[in-house]
Amino acid sequence: MSIAVLGATGGQGGAVVAALLEAGHGVRAVVRDPGSRRAKALAAAGAEVVAGDLFDAASLAEAFRGTTAAFAVTTPFQDGLDAEVAQGAAIVRAAEEAVLPHLVLASVASADRGTGVPHFETKARTEELLAGSGLPATVVAPTYFYDNALGALDEVAAGVLTMPIPGDTPLQQVARQDLGRVVAAIVADPGRWTGQRIEVAGDDPTPFRMAEEIGRAAGGKVAFRQTPLEDLRTANPDMYAMYRFLAGTGYQVDLGALRSRFPTVPWTSYAAWADTQEWPTPRG
Numbered sequence: 001m002s003i004a005v006l007g008a009t010g011g012q013g014g015a016v017v018a019a020l021l022e023a024g025h026g027v028r029a030v031v032r033d034p035g036s037r038r039a040k041a042l043a044a045a046g047a048e049v050v051a052g053d054l055f056d057a058a059s060l061a062e063a064f065r066g067t068t069a070a071f072a073v074t075t076p077f078q079d080g081l082d083a084e085v086a087q088g089a090a091i092v093r094a095a096e097e098a099v100l101p102h103l104v105l106a107s108v109a110s111a112d113r114g115t116g117v118p119h120f121e122t123k124a125r126t127e128e129l130l131a132g133s134g135l136p137a138t139v140v141a142p143t144y145f146y147d148n149a150l151g152a153l154d155e156v157a158a159g160v161l162t163m164p165i166p167g168d169t170p171l172q173q174v175a176r177q178d179l180g181r182v183v184a185a186i187v188a189d190p191g192r193w194t195g196q197r198i199e200v201a202g203d204d205p206t207p208f209r210m211a212e213e214i215g216r217a218a219g220g221k222v223a224f225r226q227t228p229l230e231d232l233r234t235a236n237p238d239m240y241a242m243y244r245f246l247a248g249t250g251y252q253v254d255l256g257a258l259r260s261r262f263p264t265v266p267w268t269s270y271a272a273w274a275d276t277q278e279w280p281t282p283r284g
Contacts, residue, residue, distance in 0.1 A: 001025045001026060001068045001069070001187065001188070002025070002026040002027070002028055002048075002066065002067045002068055003020050003025055003026065003027055003028065003067060003068065003069050003070065003071065003187055004028045004030055004063050004064050004067045004069070004070040004071070005017050005020070005027060005028070005029055005030060005047075005070070005071045006030045006052065006054065006060070006063075006070065006071065006072045006073060006091070007030075007054070007072075007073045007075070008027075008029035008030060008031050008039075008042055008047070008049075009029075009031050009032075009036065009038035009039055009042065010073070010075075011145070011147060011176055012073045012106055012142075012176060012179060012180075013029075013071065013073055014038075014042075014176075015176035015177050015179055015180035016071045016179070016180045016183045016184070017029055017042060017045075017047055017180075018045075018177065018180055019177065019180030019181045019183060019184040020180075020183075020184050020187070021045060021046055021047065022184070023184045023188065025184070025187070025188075026048070027042075027046070027047040027048065028047070028048045028049075028050055028063060028067055029042045029043075029047040029048065029049045029050070030050055030051075030052035030060070030063045031049060031050075031051065031052065032051070032052070032053060032054075033051075034049045034050065034051050050062075050063050051063075054074065054087040054090060054091070055083070055086055055087060055090055056090060057089075057090040057091075057093040057094040057097065058094075058097075059094075060090060060091060060094030060095075060098075061093075061094040061095075061097040061098040062098075063094075064094055064095060064098035064100045065098045067100070067101075068101055068102065068187070069100070069101060069102040069103070069104060069187040069190065070095065070100055070102075070103050070104065071104045071106070071183055071187070072091045072095075072103060072104070072105050072106065073105075073106040074087040074088050074091070074106075074122075074123065074126060075087070076118070076119045076122055076238075077119075081118050081119065081122050081238075084119065084122040084123070084126075085122050085125055085126065087126075088122070088123075088125065088126025088129060088130075089126070089129060091103075091105070091126070092126070092129050092130055092133050092135065095133075095135050095137075096133060096135060100135065100136075101136060101190070102136050102137065102138070102187065102190040102194060103130070103135055103136070103137040103138075104137070104138050104139075104140060104183055104186055104187060105126065105127070105130055105137060105138070105139050105140070106139075106140055106141075106142070107123040107124070107126070107127055107139050107140070107141040107197075108120050108123050108141055108142065108143075109141045109142060109143045109172070109199040109200070109201065109251045109252075109253055110141075110199075110245070110249075110251055110252070111123045111124040111127065111141060112124060112127065112141075112197065115241070115245050115249075116241055116245075117238070117241040117242045117245050118237070118238045118241060119238055119242070120242070120245075127139055127197075136190070136194045136195075137194065137195070138186050138190075138193045138194055138195070138196055138197075138198065139196070139197040139198065140179065140182060140183060140186070140198050140200055141197060141198065141199045141200065142174050142179050142199075142200045142201070143172040143173055143174055143199070143200065143201040143251045143253060144171055144172065144173040144174075144246070144251070145173060145174060145175075145176055146173050146174065146175050146176075146202075146268075146270060146273045146274075147175075147176055148173075149161070149210065149214065150277065153279070153280055156214055156218060156222055156279055156280055156282060157280035157281070157282060157283060158282070158283060159215075159220065159221055159222055159223060159282040159283055160211075160222060160223055160224075160225055161207065161210060161211040161214060161222050161223070161224050161225070162224070162225045162226070162227045163207050163224070163226065163227065163243070164226065164227045164228065164229040164231070164232060164243045164247070165207060165226065165229075165243055165246055165247040166207075166226060166247060167206060167207045167208040167211075167224045167226055168206050168207075168208060169206055169207065169246070169247055169250070170204040170205070170206055170250070171204060171205065171206065171207065171210075171246060171250070171251075172201035172203075172204045172250065172251040172253050172255075173201060173202065173203055173204070173205065173270065174200050174201050174202040174203075175202055175268040175273050177268065178200070178202050178265050178266065178267060178268055179200055181262075181264070181265045181266070182198065182200055182262055182265055185262055185264060185265065186198070198258075198261075199251070199253045199258075200253070200258065201251060201253040201255060201258070202255075202267045202268055202269070202270075203255075203267075203268075203269050203270045204255065205270040207224045207226070208224050209270070210224070210270060211223060211224035213270055213271045213274045214274050214279060215282060216271075216274070217271075217274040217275050217277065217279055218279035218280065218281060218282055219279075219281050219282075220281055220282030220283075221282055222282050229243055229244060229247065
């Protein structure tokens with residue numbers, strides 16, 4: 001098998017590459033700059049590295065040719081929401097042009113529920129486009145990532161973790177490496193998974209527990225502090241909508257059923273993930 005992976009130097013794509021190589025599959029890592037440090041590291045790990053542009057369907061089709069499947073991820077966080085829609089359209093066109101046997105598209109959990117969260121809605125548009133294309137495909141839809149906490153290392157050093165949701169609200173999350181292993185299981189058995197939409201979560205810690213586990217792993221005490229959601233309304237409407245959703249309805253992944261469907265995935269707990277990270281020692 002040879003699997004093309006878009007966004008291979010990013011968080012999700014990199015985790016998928018690692019899981020595929022771990023499973024013994026051939027990987028064609030599709031990157032913007034094959035000469036970058038991260039791209040060279042992928043080549044050293046055993047991946048074939050090729051150039052591809054998420055906005056250029058022709059370059060993606062060329063990268064897809066000769067592969068048995070592809071993993072694709074889009075993002076609004078570099079060029080904006082309209083750009084994410086354009087990326088999704090280019091990916092679908094490329095898969096059609098290359099007659100790709102199986103496309104695994106990364107979306108986000110609850111994107112199909114009309115949440116009104118802007119970057120959920122852009123992914124929903126790509127899902128709809130993919131469904132209308134008739135391509136053999138599977139959608140994987142992860143929840144919040146554990147790794148998001150790594151953006152708060154300065155807070156952890158100060159002994160605090162902040163989020164704009166109540167501290168006792170369960171928040172379904174997943175380790176990127178477990179998402180990668182789910183994708184590896186899907187591409188290994190396309191007949192079973194084609195046509196399905198799979199939401200992915202590994203644990204559902206509350207912010208209180210997140211702070212506790214981070215503090216334990218960091219060798220100190222970290223306290224959770226809820227920040228005002230309203231502060232995001234004008235500063236970042238997308239994040240405002242997302243955290244409003246997370247504080248209210250939230251993701252609704254059936255964790256037990258997911259584990260039954262993917263028994264070979266280790267399903268890393270939040271505590272186990274925290275133990276493997278490099279945290280600053282909290283002050284005080």
